[in-house]
Amino acid sequence: MGDPPGVQDRGPAPADAVHPDTPSAVLPDPEAPVSPGELPAFDLLRSLPLDALADFARSLRPVRHRDGDRILVQGERAPGMHLLREGKVRVEAATEGDVVVPLATLGPGEGFGEMSLLTGEPASASVIAEGECVTLALDRAAFNDLSLRHPQLLRDFTAIVSRRLRVLDEAFAASRAKERDVTRFLQEDSSGPIPVLVGREKTTRDLDRRVAQLAASPDPVLLLGERGTGKELLARRIHASGPRAALPLLSVDGDRITETQWGDSLFGDYHRRDGRLHPRGVCTMDLAEGGTLILRNVESLPPAVLERLARYLDREGAGGVRRRDVRILATHSGSPGGGGAGTGVPRNLPPALAANTVSIPPLRERKRDIPELARHFLEKHGKRLGIPGRRLDDDALGKLVTHDYRHGNVRELEEAIRRALVLSEGEVIGAGEVFLLRPGEEGGGKGILQVPRSVVASVLRTWPGPLRWGVAAFFAALVAACFLAPATAAGEAALLLVWGVWWPALALSFLLLGRVWCSLCPMAFAGGFAQRLAGGTRQVPGWIKDREPWILAGGFLLILWIEEVTDMRNSPV
Structure with missing residues (x-):
C-alpha cells in the first residue's frame, strides 16, 4: 500500500517489545515465528532470492492487533512497514474538510507502509484493523541492514513503490476529474440567464x-x-x-x-x-x-x-x-x-x-399578469417545439383570464399553453384548443394530466408525425387495392377493412377516445401535405370554422344520399 509514513531510526526492536510510536495497542505473537517459506505469498517479497527471504524472515516481527486498532495514523510518523498475515484492514484518508474517504480494504498477502522505509514522510492515510489481525512488522533499521546485504531488495522496493505511485496518481486524476464533473454540474445548475418575473401587477x-x-x-x-x-x-x-x-x-x-x-x-x-x-x-x-x-x-x-x-x-x-x-x-x-x-x-x-x-x-389575485405570462410561455415553448410565432385569439385569452387556477397557479397556466401549442395547427390558437381544469374539478384524479412527463415526452416524439405517415401509407395501399384489384382476394380484404372495420371503429373512437383519430386522419394529413408542397399559407376561412358542425352534418347526409342513388352499398367500387 502506497502510504508514505516515516519511522524513527531506533535499531531493531526485541521480538517481544511494543514500539512506543505504534498508534494501536499491539500484542506480540511469539508463538507464530516467521518462516521463509511463507514470504513468497506476499506481493512485495515475491521476487526476492531464497537467501534474502531467510534474512527477511529473521527481521520480521509478528504483531497482533485488536479490532479498531489504528496501525498507521494519517499525518503521523510510523514505525515501519507491515505485511498482513491474517485478517484484514481498511485504508482511509481524511480530507481538509474532515470528510473520511475510504480508499481500500486489504487482506492476507498484501502490505502497507513501505513508503515509510524509503521517504520518511508522515503517513498519507490511516490503516485500521477490521477484527483481529496479525501483521509482520519491519522497522527502518532492519530494512537498512537488509538493503546493505541485498542491494536488489532496495531496487525491487523502489520499482514496487513506483508502480503503486502510478496507480495512485491515476486514481487521484480520476477523482479530480469526477470532482470537476460535479463542479461543472453544480455550475450548470446555477448558470444561465437570471430568471425573470413576468407581470404588470x-x-x-x-x-x-x-x-x-x-x-x-x-x-x-x-x-x-x-x-x-x-x-x-x-x-x-x-x-x-x-x-x-x-x-x-x-x-x-x-x-x-x-x-x-x-x-x-x-x-x-x-x-x-x-x-x-x-x-x-x-x-x-x-x-x-x-x-x-x-x-x-x-x-x-x-x-x-x-x-x-x-x-x-x-x-x-x-x-x-x-x-x-x-x-x-x-x-x-x-x-x-x-x-x-x-x-x-x-x-x-x-x-x-x-x-x-x-x-x-396566487395567480387568481393578479389577473393582469395572465396575458403577459401567456405570451411568455407561447414564446418559450414555441421555440422549444419548433413552432414559433403562435398567438392566442381573443376567446382563448378570455378563457385563460377568467380561470381561477386553484389547482396549479402559474404552472397550470404554463401547462395549458404548452398543450395548446401541441394541439394547434394554425398560427392562431382558439379557445377550443385551450384545456383547463373546471372549477371544483379535482386535479388529483386520473387523466392525461397525471401521466408522467417522461412518458408524455416519449409519446410526443412519435405522435402524430411519424404515425401520420404510417396511417397515410396504409390507407393509400387500401385505396389502391380497392380500385386496381377489386375482384381479387386483396381487393376484397381491403373492402372488408374499410367498410367492416374502419367505419365502425371510427364511430366508436369518437365515443371512447374523443378526437384522437383527427390527429391521425389521412385525409387531413394529405391536404396539409399538398398545401405545403404547393407553398400555400392560406388558412381555413373563419366563416367555415364558425359553421363547421353544419358543414360536417351536410357532408355526411350527402354521402348517405350518394350511397342510395348510386347503389354504393351493393357495389362499393
Whole structure:
C-alpha cells in the first residue's frame, strides 16, 4: 500500500517489545515465528532470492492487533512497514474538510507502509484493523541492514513503490476529474440567464424589488405560496442576483430527505470514533459548500432534520460537526398567519427561517399578469417545439383570464399553453384548443394530466408525425387495392377493412377516445401535405370554422344520399 509514513531510526526492536510510536495497542505473537517459506505469498517479497527471504524472515516481527486498532495514523510518523498475515484492514484518508474517504480494504498477502522505509514522510492515510489481525512488522533499521546485504531488495522496493505511485496518481486524476464533473454540474445548475418575473401587477413589481433586497443578504429566506406560484423560480432569482451567483446551487425536496439512526442525506451520516464524529460520505451540504441550497417543501422535513436545520441556522454545526457555508432558501406551500401545512407556517419551523419570509400571491389575485405570462410561455415553448410565432385569439385569452387556477397557479397556466401549442395547427390558437381544469374539478384524479412527463415526452416524439405517415401509407395501399384489384382476394380484404372495420371503429373512437383519430386522419394529413408542397399559407376561412358542425352534418347526409342513388352499398367500387 502506497502510504508514505516515516519511522524513527531506533535499531531493531526485541521480538517481544511494543514500539512506543505504534498508534494501536499491539500484542506480540511469539508463538507464530516467521518462516521463509511463507514470504513468497506476499506481493512485495515475491521476487526476492531464497537467501534474502531467510534474512527477511529473521527481521520480521509478528504483531497482533485488536479490532479498531489504528496501525498507521494519517499525518503521523510510523514505525515501519507491515505485511498482513491474517485478517484484514481498511485504508482511509481524511480530507481538509474532515470528510473520511475510504480508499481500500486489504487482506492476507498484501502490505502497507513501505513508503515509510524509503521517504520518511508522515503517513498519507490511516490503516485500521477490521477484527483481529496479525501483521509482520519491519522497522527502518532492519530494512537498512537488509538493503546493505541485498542491494536488489532496495531496487525491487523502489520499482514496487513506483508502480503503486502510478496507480495512485491515476486514481487521484480520476477523482479530480469526477470532482470537476460535479463542479461543472453544480455550475450548470446555477448558470444561465437570471430568471425573470413576468407581470404588470403592482404585487409582482413589489416582489421583484423585494428579491433585489434579499439577493444581497446572506440570511436564510422562507418563500410562502400555493403550489405552482413560482417559489423555486423566485429562489433561483435570489441566488442568481446575489454574490453567490457563480457558486453551486442545489435544489432538494424535503419529501426525499429521510432520517435514519446514523443521520440524513442533507447534513450527512456520521459515526463516532476517538471521541469525534466522522462523516461516512459526501452529503448535500458538502456539495453546496459556499453556494445556495433550495429546500423545497420544508414543511415535509422530519422533526430530527428540522432540529439540525435550526442548529445550523443558529450558526452552529449540525450535531457538533463542522458548519458549512451554505445559504438556505426554503419554500413552503402555506401563507403567513396560518397554522398548519398547506395553510400557514408550521409551529416547529426554525425561528431563524420563519423570521424572514416572502409571500407570493396566487395567480387568481393578479389577473393582469395572465396575458403577459401567456405570451411568455407561447414564446418559450414555441421555440422549444419548433413552432414559433403562435398567438392566442381573443376567446382563448378570455378563457385563460377568467380561470381561477386553484389547482396549479402559474404552472397550470404554463401547462395549458404548452398543450395548446401541441394541439394547434394554425398560427392562431382558439379557445377550443385551450384545456383547463373546471372549477371544483379535482386535479388529483386520473387523466392525461397525471401521466408522467417522461412518458408524455416519449409519446410526443412519435405522435402524430411519424404515425401520420404510417396511417397515410396504409390507407393509400387500401385505396389502391380497392380500385386496381377489386375482384381479387386483396381487393376484397381491403373492402372488408374499410367498410367492416374502419367505419365502425371510427364511430366508436369518437365515443371512447374523443378526437384522437383527427390527429391521425389521412385525409387531413394529405391536404396539409399538398398545401405545403404547393407553398400555400392560406388558412381555413373563419366563416367555415364558425359553421363547421353544419358543414360536417351536410357532408355526411350527402354521402348517405350518394350511397342510395348510386347503389354504393351493393357495389362499393
